[in-house]
Amino acid sequence: MTYEILTVPLAELRMRTSMKWRRYPPDVLPLWVAEMDCRIAPPVAAALHAAIDRGDTGYPSGPVYEQAVARFAADQWGLELDPARIGLMPDVMGGIRNALQVTTHPGDHVVVDPPVYPPFFAAVTGTDRQLLEVPMAADGSLDLAALEAAFSGRLGVRPTAYLLASPHNPTSRAHTAEDLATVARLAHEYRIRVIVDAIHAPLTDPGVDYVPYLSMPGSEDALVLFSASKAWNLAGLKAAVMVAGPAATKDLAAVPYDAARGAASHLAVLSHTVALDEGRPWLAQLRSEIAANRTLVDRLLAEKLPAVTQLPGNATYLAWLDCTALGLQDPYRHFRDAARVALNPGPAFGSVGRGHVRLNLATSPEILTEAVSRMAASLD
Ligand SMILES: Cc1ncc(COP(=O)(O)O)c(C=O)c1O
Incomplete structure (x- = not known):
């Protein structure tokens, strides 16, 4: 190669x-x-150069990023999303904090599975929620038995949410459809709100299909955060989206404007949109x-x-x-x-x-x- x-x-x-x-x-x-x-990526670079040449450096307008995410999810993952259930966010971690705030209460326990992306810990404690750590299995996959023990309250507390990195950072694993189906079934059974960080979703190895959590029965009240920033190296142009499952649209609507669309950058929206469509x-x-x-x-x-x-x-x-x-x-x-x-x-x-x-x-x-x-x- x-x-x-x-x-x-x-x-x-x-x-x-x-x-x-x-x-x-x-x-x-x-x-x-x-x-x-x-x-x-050349189309992204060209779009940014053209925007600068136009002096097009104002505020974002319209649901262009949301629509590009819906097109990408349909074409790449076979996942049909209603753009009305997708909302602009400043970045993925801001979106996760927003999701925690609208789905849980201060003092609630939130499950995370270490080893995991370090800012997950601060997102939970920084929003006055408490961590419930359920380590990944030694092979880097989800420890479903341990997750069930945690969700059911057998670890001594009843968590209300689960913050899941899918694919997982740092174990570099795209979770299988079977594992995600089990998570969704357990979350539904024990009424755990699942917040999924799918920022690495476009980055599976060739031949490895990314399985979207929202394609699982029982995932209807999940909130998924996504951004083109990781796959196209656009972290310096921050923007992201929150995708609400069909039973979570009211939660997406509850995120305050200033913490959502009002905090995203126009050049980020423009470049992420071109990346998803042309990159x-x-x-x-x-x-x-x-x-x-x-x-x-x-x-x-x-x-x-x-x-x-x-x-x-x-x-x-x-x-x-x-x-x-x-x-x-x-x-x-x-x-x-x-x-x-x-x-x-x-x-x-x-x-x-x-x-x-x-x-x-x-x-x-x-x-x-x-x-x-x-x-x-x-x-x-
Ligand atoms: C799993 C995960 N989530 C979120 C982020 C950061 O995303 P953002 O800059 O949009 O907050 C990263 C960055 O590496 C990441 O690996």
Whole structure:
């Protein structure tokens, strides 16, 4: 396979001013925060250049993003969505906080399954809700028996909501239809409101079908957050949508304007809309390159660093690395200081993340090879 997207040379990447490239000194290879080392998809770049040339930098108008999400969901996932049940949000995490606020009460318990995207913890505690942690199974899939125990109150508290990353970050797993069907059945039975973060949904490996939670019986009162920002690397242009199941339209309507449409950016809406409509061939190529990098990292680890293993993944551009066999006190700190490779520290994803690091696969094969080589050499 020929790489066309994850090919940006290191010297060019180092000129970037975003978080990934500015947090660490220039001798550190940054493979941490979820930004991709690509140039943006040509139709998106053209639309942004044209908007700037027009001076078109005002407020967003009309349900264009909502309609583009409905087209994308229908074409890519076979999911028919009524744009009237889709609402603009400032970004995914803001949308999650909004969803928690309209579906639960202060003091309520919300289930999260670590290791999980660190801001999930703060979204729950920051809205005065309480965390109920139900770790993922060791293979990175959902622990359905543990979820049932939690939903039913057998862990000592009765949660009211479940915050589910689908696909999951950092275990890089697209949940199966069977698992999602069980979650929806249990949530319906125990009256748990499911809030789904589907930001990585377009990023399954080629041949892996993303299964939308809203296609499951029992999911009717769920709220799903989605954005084109991850798959097309547009985090600097923040916008997202909240998709309400047919029994949750009143919850979407209850989100205050200032926390929803009133906080989204016009250029973000414009660029995400073009990405969803015209950035599909680019996305298909990107998915192939990410899958190739996942395989490359498996091979590099086996050759150079066999004590470290990558959890088998089939979605997202993130890799969850088990470093426990190295016996290091803090693998993140070791690789940062001794290898000059910046990863994400596992414990940020919950205490079950001890001994792990998260690696960002969305870079060139050359940079990945250099990073794993440095990591291996740091242990000699
Ligand atoms: C699972 C997940 N949710 C949300 C976000 C952030 O989304 P936003 O910037 O739209 O809040 C990320 C970013 O990496 C993510 O991985």
